[in-house]
Amino acid sequence: MSKPAPESVLITAAQVITSFDPPGVLPNSAVGVRNGRIDWVGNRHEASPEKYQQHLDVGGTIMPGLIDAHVHLAFDSQEADPVAHAVSISPEALNGTIADNAARFLRSGVTTVRDLGSPPGTVLEFGRSVQNGFAAGPTVIASDHPLTRPRGHLWAFGGQVDTVRGADSAVSHLAAAGAKVIKVMVTGGRMTAGTSPVAVEFRPDLLSAVVARAHAEGLSVAAHSLCAEGVRAAVAAGVDTIEHGTFIEADGTPSPEARAMELARQIADAGTFVCPTLHDAHPHPISFEQRGQWVRTLWEQGARIILGNDTGIPGLPPEQYWGGIHALEMAGMSREAVLHAATGMPALAMGISAEVGGLAVGMRADLLVVDGNPIADLRHLQRPTLVMARGLITSPQSQSEEDPWQASPSSRR
């Protein structure tokens, strides 16, 4: 079927961007890839094409693979209620949805995803298949099921806790199962009836227990919070990332500007990452302008912004990745900061910045090629001309299974 991947490829281009912060732009340069890792970066005239099985001269820009730091691979975004759908379909159908979303991410240039909520075991299992070369897809950093209060947001996936002991053992269990991040529902959510998005629903003592156990296990904690009080509680508990992070008061109205500013400063001082899930196609009761203003405030105060689209929610398939890039630019972040939020910054938030998020010798060969210079015009990211994940090339235009060198059991064994 697929032909075996070449073990080594040299790619030469008009420029190579190794990092967006600090800026690393190398004109007329090349990236060498061997056995899924980068083994050379530098001026193309100093490269040794004869040492590689394949030489691709691509033009345009080679840059680090993109990251979506908030996805739900198990969700079919065409469903009105993807949570109910995910728990009602057969395991085979669910695995099909996960694999399909993963392949679509790759074609969009996304080579790493952080999955923040899926039915127990499913996405963890898929992530292992990718890691072992048995499935094509982005690297998956997964939380498995979220932790939530009894009947709290996304309780349908399990993960309901109401004692310190229960929280502690739930985290240990997830760590043993292979989760790399713990997702906690600090507030309710709009997709779960009987929960309130503007109330802190996870007890502070349980949140502290989750953070302590997760950090002891070497895992990060991602806190879903849709209101200002939830954000404050999450920062106070020492979580690593705040998801959504909208500054909304208990009555559903936007927080006064001074309070939003104060919270933004607290977040920046704590070094907490914020994944604002700001997207130009994401329906929300608060206006895009207001939410964009909060992102701008956070960014100006020095908070660490990471890009995550909540991919999988209704109407938001993997192909809409670029809408999140566009949204952060519309919010007022610089193009370099937006690109960093989509590469190096989330890698840092996930604790995998030695592996992904940049291009350097020894790092995983996750990269994409775009026409032109993305720092001058972010629209170049809409159509990558080549995507490489773990050294394997995916043809971004093709929907076919016959893509050359696509990961398959036969090509990796």
Ligand SMILES: [Zn+2]
């Ligand atoms: Zn989500």
